[in-house]
Amino acid sequence: MTLFVEEKDFDEVTKEGFWIADFMTDHCGPCKMLDMVLTDIIFDNPEINLAKCDIEKSPAYQERFGVTGTPTLLFMLDGEIKSTLTGSQPRDVLETVISETMYG
Numbered sequence: 001m002t003l004f005v006e007e008k009d010f011d012e013v014t015k016e017g018f019w020i021a022d023f024m025t026d027h028c029g030p031c032k033m034l035d036m037v038l039t040d041i042i043f044d045n046p047e048i049n050l051a052k053c054d055i056e057k058s059p060a061y062q063e064r065f066g067v068t069g070t071p072t073l074l075f076m077l078d079g080e081i082k083s084t085l086t087g088s089q090p091r092d093v094l095e096t097v098i099s100e101t102m103y104g
Contacts, residue, residue: 001050002039002050003051003052004054005021005051005052006057007058007060007064011079014051016078017077018048018049018077018098018102019049019050019075019076019077020050020051021051021076022034022071023055023061023065023072023074024055025054025070028070030070030087030088031071033088037089037090045098071087071088072085072086073085073086073089082101083097085097
């Protein structure tokens, strides 16, 4: 499942299950490249949820999570941040972090 999430709703949305929070902007080239990879991963793994977090529409994300560049990904399990990646990443790197986060 992929949802566009505003900062005020973030905690409620991500409190249960495995989530990738994608801090992005609409005009970011690396964000668009990463989005294609994430879309494929989500399609192949429906148990993974994706929270798209536009830092221009909800600037409070930057201060709250220390987002200094886009894209930034938070890998979360039941509301707890387990790992963070910055920058566009290849699928194999993302799948490794997902596996380590979900299954230890």
